[in-house]
Amino acid sequence: MTSDNMTSAGDGPQSRRYEIWVRGHLGETMRSAFPGLRAQRRGADTVLTGALPDQAALHGVLAEIEALGLELLEVRRLAPY
């Protein structure tokens, strides 16, 4: 009913940083679906970056990407700083 199933940036002990590539540029509306992640343009694509508390949160983001009809290009876990 709501799309509030997003988890904002977690910084618990299990949290990991991810980089998620989707095709096309995201406007303000689309970006608001990922409040915990930073959206940056890279060429014709957009990369969403941020920390997610666990795998469930990652799957939540992926489900949101699917639900909005976005094309998922790549998911990467970033090395800890």
Place this chain on the structure above:
Amino acid sequence: MTTASEPAVQTRDLVAVHAMFRRGAPAAVVSRPWLWERLTGAAQVTVVSAPPGSGKTVLLRSWIGEAGLARRAAWVPVGRDERDPQRFWLAVLEALRETSAGSALVRELTAAPDLDGWAMVERLLKDLAPLQERLWLVIDDAHELGSAEARRQLELLLMRAPQELRLVLATRHDVRLGLHRLRLEGELTEIRADDLRFTVAEAQALFQAAGVELAGSALTLLVDRTEGWAAGLRLAALSLAGHPDPRRFAAEFSGSERTVAEYLLAEVLDRQSEQVRRLLLRTSVLERVNGELADLMTGGSGGERMLQDLEEANAFVVSVDGARSWFRYHHLFAGLLRLELRRTEPGEAAGLHELAATWFAGHGFPVEAIRHAQAARDWGLAARLLADHWPGLYLSGKSAAVHALLAGFPAEARAADAELAAVAAADELAQGSLAAAERYLGLAEDGSASVSAGRSGPVRVLLGVVRLQLARQHGNLPAAAEEAQRLRALAEAPEATQPMKGATEGGMGRAAGGGAELRTLALVSLGVTEFWAARLEEAQRHLEQGVALARRIGRPYLEFSGLAYQAVSEIPRSLVLAAERSSQAIELAERHGWTDEPAAGYAYALRAGVLAWQGRPEEAEPWAQRAERALKPEAEPAVALLIHHSRGQLELARGRYADALSAFLAAQRLGGRLAAPHLLVPSARALVVYSLVRLGETERAEQALAGLGDRDREDGEVRIATAALRLAQDDPHAATGALGPVIDGSASQIRRTWLIQAFALEAIARDALGDPAAAGRALERALDLAEPDGALLPFLLHPAPGLLERHARQRTAHAALLAAILDLLAGRRPAPSSAGPRPPLEPLSKSEIRVLRYLPTHLPAPEIASELSVSTSTVKTHLRNLYAKLGAHSRAEAVASARALGLLAPSATQR
């Protein structure tokens, strides 16, 4: 019942889909003959797997319409995150019944608490076995099927479905359904995202249908930019309708790097009037919307017209009923619109959810009302709604929905709100987690002081029902009786279950209905407990009230289960009346498809018992078998006891005394595990002694008697069995001694059927003691008691043809009955040893039945194990037990035997 409105809505939706097919979809259809042909010529299973907006649903609907399959295709939309196998299968049955073949084959099934999805699939396979014509089952949004169990059940249906059943699954992503096997067998047709992309020609047709003439490079640009994505093309068509310069639009769109959906959505919204834009944004928080609700959300008017216009323009919404009054958004657009609402009107969403919650509550849609209240974070409103509607939801088989709703509250709300804790306790009980139920019960009791005076009555009744059920599940009858005592005062006072006015704003009608439901539930639970505790008069009274109330408020499930118990509790009064009640219960079970429910099992067992007492064992046999099938041995020990007891009576009636003995011994053993006196325990003990006497084992009979406690030996039933033993030992004097307190009425209250035996034995004993006058009086008394019920069995169990013949020549009021008895005694032969299939030696366990269902599929044991998520060796153990119980030596034999017994659907024309 208005509270049961959800299934009605679902049914309406399905009917609507058919209505739509007949009428033709409101928006023009793009002809896609190549895809339609693939669907028509498809293998057993077709999967249409593609991201949202790819045009899956539109394709399937247009194919059904164009191919003229409206009466041959069952359409099942899976609800959002469907976790309830029962609701899913009910929707499948309902949709199949809307088809021409299905309406003749698929039996009706009414929702009830605890219907088992596996049994529903087995029932469906049974119904569909004779299917001769092609029937399509379309499952839309299959990815929403969140219940792993429902997915495995669907997989089982795929594996065992008749040849002519074709299944089509539309899904956003591939679902785990063991489809690899089908792919290997060439029985899988796949239509994927690439197949669904619109070609340039198809896109042109789509634009034309929307009144947009587009050709050449502009058309190609749009198809390239959207990559033939259906949703993108539809949005483009909306933006282009009436656009002054389509070529410029195409060029600009093509030059933008924004995502297709977002770019086009903005374009489309820009072109809408302020009113329409407001409606789209503000109603996007709803799962479904109608005109009235839309006006409420916008504060405007004309919502219904706007929604219909939007549907005609093929924009965002689609109607879900034939009258085109309810609409739902395409998932993709709903998501985008909600984001847009949050961006442009931040903070509005909560208020909109609150409005929606009130509206749905006031219109009899409790589940949606509660979801919206939760989305508005109004936990108090959500909790009150849930507490008020729990009885109705529970009774219409929505335990899974209740469970999901409870999970939608923060944990601290569940613990702190006494009403919510009470519902959580009931929910845990329904889920079988007794410890968790007790924990919530404690929380609810601690907090119940804080519940407002007007609402405390229903909470106390609900808690009473939960405590009662808990005690019964623990097999603790004294505790249950104590709870029953407390519940009695509450349940007998109608006002106790009524929430006060204004409990839930606008929802008074529902809430009052919920009160009557709760009271009915309490009365029936009370009666059942009293019945098991052998307090028959109270049981009678409460069951009668419960059944009458259930009938009045239109709750057939409660009426049915109340009647089944009422039937059993009538036995002491009248077998004929008992049989009548059980017929009423069975009739309800058949009408609603509850023939495999435990309560139906009681009704069958009872009918078998009555027929056995009437000396008609062969007619009783099929009912006994049905009882054994419906009543699972894992059930409460009291239930299993009843099965063995009625089986024993039947074997006794047909003279198979060894079989009768083993059944009564099993019943007696179970009786020992019960914490309190049970109605049938003295009877089982007496019948053990009795069977031994009939087998000529007087020594063992003597030992069995000696093994009983002093008080147990004083039970009327045991005294009667003792008399039978003494007569067999040629000691009529001792026999009359044992019978004395029964005959003069000073022994414990006993059932009429036993009293007949007492007088029959008394007659035989008096005759042997040389007092023919006393013998005649006793026999006449026995016949007086037997006449109303036609209970012949006692005279067959104690055959005294000489005495009976003499009596027939004297003055008797029961000449016809006597003649019937003498005929049976004269013509009596040992029952044929193998008339039809013998029932399994022992009832199959739930896990064994689960394995049994996979036997007709040719899956090897390790694969059955992985289907059921157990180890291979567990499956092998079950297989061994199954073969033994079914007397089979191979898988094929086991399947044949299970089919003959009705445990498995008959063979469909297998591929």
